[in-house]
Every structure is written in structure tokens, then in C-alpha cells.
Amino acid sequence: MTNLNFVKLNTVCERITDGSHYSPVGIDNGLPMLSVKDMEHNGFSYLDCKYISEEEYDKMLRNDCVPLLNDVLIAKDGSYLKHVFVIKEEKKQAILSSIGILRPNLKKISPDYLKYYLHSNSVKETVAKKYVSGSALPRIILKNFGEIDIIYKPLLEQQKIAKVLSDLDAKIELNNKINAELEAMAKTLYDYWFVQFDFPNANGKPYKTSGGKMVWNEELKREIPEGWEVKELGNELSIQRGISYKSSEIKGDGVSMISLNSFNLDGTYKPEGIKKFSGKYAEKNLISEGDLLIAITDVTRNADIIGKAIIVPDYYSELVISMDIAKVIPSKKLTESYLMMLFNSNHYHNYIKWYASGTIVLHLNLDGMFWYKAEIPPKELLYEFDKIYKSISKRIAETKKQNQELASLRDWLLPMLMNGQVTVGGYEVENSELGMVAEDKVEYKKS
Known part of the structure; x- marks a missing residue:
């Protein structure tokens, strides 16, 4: 050094x-x-x-x-x-x-x-x-x-160090913007198909706009497409609750655990919220890629997270969930992707918040979810949406994983560059390219 x-x-x-x-x-x-x-x-x-x-x-x-x-x-x-x-x-x-x-x-x-x-x-x-x-x-x-x-350090060296780190942050920010656009694309498609009812008809044209038959539903007090069902969600799903734990069991090594901190306020998944659980758990407590999870507690002032849903990405070999989370298991009439978009919709969230109670920590009465009356579209339409959603979701997961790698590199480089264990050679401060990890013009040298 x-x-x-x-x-x-x-x-x-x-x-x-x-x-x-x-x-x-x-x-x-x-x-x-x-x-x-x-x-x-x-x-x-x-x-x-x-x-x-x-x-x-x-x-x-x-x-x-x-x-x-x-x-x-x-x-x-x-x-x-x-x-x-x-x-x-x-x-x-x-x-x-x-x-x-x-x-x-x-x-x-x-x-x-x-x-x-x-x-x-x-x-x-x-x-x-x-x-x-x-x-x-x-x-x-x-x-x-x-x-x-x-x-x-000399000012030029300071600028070189800052440029290396800021380029990594810029790439992370760019990836975040890409993911926001992909998430908006999935939401737009959901709204178009299942809220406006303009899913593709037999001729590939928007159903409602093209004159598709709508029928009055007395339970919802509005029209829905002909052939769609309306049921309480409690008839079409079940719940698996997460694991209760002690603070001493959340430390360094252990199985990855999704907790309340894994939810962004908009219902999207936050990888950095993962905890490590070192306590005991059974095989039945393990969850898998593609499982649907909901937040059943909340500590935000406006109940921003309560009832929100995420789908488990493919980052982890083994994974459990905390007591603040529940796994939702749909029947064959529904899909995880359809339910996730429903649970994260403004309409549903404004409804489910009324079933949360508590002062500092809100707890969700799951009866609210079970009693909610939802449209059940035809299975073929749900599966078509699910296929599109999974393609979008895969791209989002890959970008988030890349961001984790970029953040890890940045956090490793930060002290090494500052204390001189790693130096930057041949780097032009005005360089504005955003490379995945480092540009061709950058050399990391150990001192």
C-alpha cells in the first residue's frame, strides 16, 4: 500500500x-x-x-x-x-x-x-x-x-477514481430505467387486457373496442366480457405463511430469506433486502422461482406495501420467507402473474388497506383477500399473458442480477482505490461511455 x-x-x-x-x-x-x-x-x-x-x-x-x-x-x-x-x-x-x-x-x-x-x-x-x-x-x-x-490525492487522480465509480453507478441507473420501462410495459398490457378488456379477440383485434359482447355482472355492478367468471379469491387460492425468527438468527451465513425489506413501495422486488437466516426450517418452508409472495405486515406511514405482491426471481438455490410474508398458491383457474398484477393495482390496494390494522406495525387480515371478488378470465387468455409476462420478467431479473454484480464491484473498488491498493491507469476523465464493468481504456493495477 x-x-x-x-x-x-x-x-x-x-x-x-x-x-x-x-x-x-x-x-x-x-x-x-x-x-x-x-x-x-x-x-x-x-x-x-x-x-x-x-x-x-x-x-x-x-x-x-x-x-x-x-x-x-x-x-x-x-x-x-x-x-x-x-x-x-x-x-x-x-x-x-x-x-x-x-x-x-x-x-x-x-x-x-x-x-x-x-x-x-x-x-x-x-x-x-x-x-x-x-x-x-x-x-x-x-x-x-x-x-x-x-x-x-492530486485532483486529477481524484477525478479518475470518481469517474470509474460514477460510470458503474451510471450503468446501474441506466439498468434501473430499463427495468422501469419493462415494468410499465407489463402493467400497460395488464390494464389493456384485463381492465379495459381489449385483449386480442379471435381475429387478433381488441375485444371491447371491436364490439366484443359485454354482459352485466350483478356482483361487480358493471359489465365484463361474455364468458368470464366472477369469484371470491378465497375459492381459488391458498396461503402458506413465512417463518418466525429471532434477531440472533439473522446474520452472516445461512439460507437466503425474503422479508418485508425485499419489497419496494411500488410492489417490485428489491434484491438488496435479502437477509440470511441461520435458524431451523423444514423442506415445506422452502419457496421456489416463480412463487407468488405478498406482504402481510407494513411499517410505512401510508400502508404503501401491505398486500403488495412479488414473484420470486431465479437468483437463489434455496430460499425461505419471513413471518411478514405469505406465499399465495393459486388454483388452476389463475396464474401467479395475473394475481401479482391484480394485487399491485391501485384499485385492489385501496381496497385491501382497509383490512390492515395496528399502530406502529400494520397486520393484514387475510379475509380481505379471500373475500375480494375478481374477474376470472378464460384460462387460454391467462396463459398467453403469463407467457408474455415471464419473458419481460426474465429480462428484468437478468438486469437486476447485473446490477448486483456492478454494485459489488463498485463497493470492492471503493476502498481499494481510495487507499491506493488499486490504481487507475490510462483512464480519460472526459470518457462518457457506460460499459458493463470497465472500459477498454481502464486498467486496474494493484499497488
Whole structure:
């Protein structure tokens, strides 16, 4: 390992501060006022943020609570340093004190290099020991945060290191966008066939639009295609519950376990949510690729996950589910793909939320699912949709698996590049290609 040169964070930053300690009154339409809950991996989510008036924004601007181009923002309160990102585009937006602002001196340090450095496990461990207070809501104390040691390298070397890591992140982000488009494609097809009833008729034309016969269904109080059945789901499926476990059984080695943390808010699968279960389980507790799983507990404020469904991908040789999850076993009249799209639809989710109860943790009364009256399309139509869905799902699973590999490479490279065990040779900082793992122009050399 090469000799490392350390400098204090406050010697390479022009300013270390946080957002507003005063929270203005929100309005329906205005400028974003963002907190740590709005932070994501590479920027802000504006879906559920607060908005403030121009006058309040001007106050925030005067008090330096508005992030500027190249500022490095850190999650300061709660899950500190969970999110660290660089402001790449100036917008009229203000932030609250749960977010820290680091304003790099661009002549001394690359904002992206600083971002990745703060993502490293060694820095997070140091911060946890020396710069965090509070138990219920831990937060970084910025007063002394500038005393953190930074591994300092020449600016061009910083930029090369940041470019290697950011190219990996860019490829991950591109894959995420591809998957979002594929998921939207599957949802659109479901809506087109099973909500608008424009599935292909015998001539390959949209059924309802082409004059396909619709009949009134008294139970649903609306028309459905002729020949479709309506049944309570309890008549067409059964449930297998997950495993109860102790916290001591969730550790390093063991069988992979899907838990509540494996669900994204939109009902899609989150690979990084997998736990390792070291306790005992029976053969009957194992689940397989293609099985349908639903969330039967929820800790989100708005019951975002309760009742949502995922289909098990083909990542794992052995897999179990936690007590927060249940496996849904459909009859031969239904398919996992059809039920998954139904369970993740807005209509069904708004219905099933009323069967969840609890204060801190919501628990689902499965009677709500059993009592739900659903259209049962002809088996041939379900199988045709299932075939298309599986093709889309396979592509999504492959891309997610690739992202896991890319993230593992990035996380391995991060400390190695920072401490000089691996160096980057022949890499052009302006290179903008997004390769799978590394470009031809990149050489990773062990020192």
C-alpha cells in the first residue's frame, strides 16, 4: 500500500453547514422544501415533498439553506450517510436541517471523489463513533464534522477514481430505467387486457373496442366480457405463511430469506433486502422461482406495501420467507402473474388497506383477500399473458442480477482505490461511455 496523505475535511471545503432549522408553512404549489426523507441514491425524490412560497424560499436563500451546484449533500439525521450525492444542476429548492451541506473547494477536491469517500464503510464507522449523537434519532453533529480525515490525492487522480465509480453507478441507473420501462410495459398490457378488456379477440383485434359482447355482472355492478367468471379469491387460492425468527438468527451465513425489506413501495422486488437466516426450517418452508409472495405486515406511514405482491426471481438455490410474508398458491383457474398484477393495482390496494390494522406495525387480515371478488378470465387468455409476462420478467431479473454484480464491484473498488491498493491507469476523465464493468481504456493495477 502506498503512503497515504490525510487532510481534514474543513481544509478542502469552503463551508460545512446544514439546512434550515425553521420549517416554513407548506403550500399546494410552490418551490420544493426538502428533508432527509426526500433523499435517494443520486438525488431528490419530489413525489412526496413539501412546497413553500417564493417569499419563504428567498428567506432560505439568504440563510444559505439552498444547495448550489457541486455541493455535496449528506443525510444528517436518522440513517446518517445513507444517502450522499452531488448537486449536478442548480434548482430553486431549499433544504431542512436533516440534510448537511458540504461546499467543496473545487481547486482542492472533486465533489464526486468526496461523495464516494463519504460512502466508504471506514468513514461511516468513524462517523458513528465520533460524530453522532442521539439514540432514538441519531444525527451527525456538524460542529466537529470538519475534523474528519480525508485521504487526499492530486485532483486529477481524484477525478479518475470518481469517474470509474460514477460510470458503474451510471450503468446501474441506466439498468434501473430499463427495468422501469419493462415494468410499465407489463402493467400497460395488464390494464389493456384485463381492465379495459381489449385483449386480442379471435381475429387478433381488441375485444371491447371491436364490439366484443359485454354482459352485466350483478356482483361487480358493471359489465365484463361474455364468458368470464366472477369469484371470491378465497375459492381459488391458498396461503402458506413465512417463518418466525429471532434477531440472533439473522446474520452472516445461512439460507437466503425474503422479508418485508425485499419489497419496494411500488410492489417490485428489491434484491438488496435479502437477509440470511441461520435458524431451523423444514423442506415445506422452502419457496421456489416463480412463487407468488405478498406482504402481510407494513411499517410505512401510508400502508404503501401491505398486500403488495412479488414473484420470486431465479437468483437463489434455496430460499425461505419471513413471518411478514405469505406465499399465495393459486388454483388452476389463475396464474401467479395475473394475481401479482391484480394485487399491485391501485384499485385492489385501496381496497385491501382497509383490512390492515395496528399502530406502529400494520397486520393484514387475510379475509380481505379471500373475500375480494375478481374477474376470472378464460384460462387460454391467462396463459398467453403469463407467457408474455415471464419473458419481460426474465429480462428484468437478468438486469437486476447485473446490477448486483456492478454494485459489488463498485463497493470492492471503493476502498481499494481510495487507499491506493488499486490504481487507475490510462483512464480519460472526459470518457462518457457506460460499459458493463470497465472500459477498454481502464486498467486496474494493484499497488
